Amino acid sequence: MEINTHNAEILLSAANKSHYPQDELPEIALAGRSNVGKSSFINTMLNRKNLARTSGKPGKTQLLNFFNIDDKMRFVDVPGYGYARVSKKEREKWGRMIEEYLTTRENLRAVVSLVDLRHDPSADDVQMYEFLKYYEIPVIIVATKADKIPRGKWNKHESAIKKKLNFDPSDDFILFSSVSKAGMDQAWDAIFEKL
Ligand SMILES: Nc1nc2c(ncn2[C@@H]2O[C@H](COP(=O)(O)OP(=O)(O)OP(=O)(O)O)[C@@H](O)[C@H]2O)c(=O)[nH]1
Numbered sequence: 008m009e010i011n012t013h014n015a016e017i018l019l020s021a022a023n024k025s026h027y028p029q030d031e032l033p034e035i036a037l038a039g040r041s042n043v044g045k046s047s048f049i050n051t052m053l054n055r056k057n058l059a060r061t062s063g064k065p066g067k068t069q070l071l072n073f074f075n076i077d078d079k080m081r082f083v084d085v086p087g088y089g090y091a092r093v094s095k096k097e098r099e100k101w102g103r104m105i106e107e108y109l110t111t112r113e114n115l116r117a118v119v120s121l122v123d124l125r126h127d128p129s130a131d132d133v134q135m136y137e138f139l140k141y142y143e144i145p146v147i148i149v150a151t152k153a154d155k156i157p158r159g160k161w162n163k164h165e166s167a168i169k170k171k172l173n174f175d176p177s178d179d180f181i182l183f184s185s186v187s188k189a190g191m192d193q194a195w196d197a198i199f200e201k202l
């Protein structure tokens with residue numbers, strides 16, 4: 008399939024199923040802790056500065072944001088988890104929204120699950136990975152902010168993350184940076200493979 012990845016636009020934002028696009032286009036969802044770099048990942052992959060809005064302020068993305076890519080596929084930016092300053096009620100609302108999408112969406116082909124290369128995965132990161140494995144949703148782990156770690160230490164950090172996640176070696180694991188664009192081609196290869 009030929010996809011012009013530069014031909015991208017925000018399509019719509021949805022809080023629940025009734026607002027999802029109604030067609031058969033394959034979707035790749037982005038999951039990860041608030042501030043891990045999901046929106047930056049989308050911008051980098053699509054070669055755009057601020058298509059998916061990013062900020063230093065965590066909790067910026069609050070709905071499911073669907074991005075149309077060349078009328079052939081979509082990215083779905085999912086609000087981050089683990090942001091401390093949200094109420095229990097908001098957390099529950101978030102949980103229902105993301106669970107509904109991940110467990111019922113037939114268009115979903117894979118989840119790009121982002122973790123921060125600098126740190127051990129959080130309990131929420133581990134839970135997300137276990138959730139995706141449980142529902143047999145194909146997962147691509149992207150360890151982001153690799154530019155903040157010297158290359159000589161990448162392996163050590165990768166091993167620590169894999170261990171903590173109980174990583175399944177049949178899944179993809181990609182070291183990524185939105186600053187240097189390291190891992191971008193590999194990430195596209197992994198995504199195209201899932202479509
Ligand atoms: N150095 C570096 N900074 C990054 C990278 N990716 C993201 N950032 C920065 O991290 C901060 C958060 O990035 P976002 O892309 O907004 O994170 P998010 O996961 O979409 O956050 P929420 O929408 O709150 O869930 C921003 O200041 C980004 O510039 C990266 O690869 N390297």
Ligand SMILES: [Mg+2]
Pocket residue numbers: 045046047060061067068084
């Ligand atoms: Mg975001």
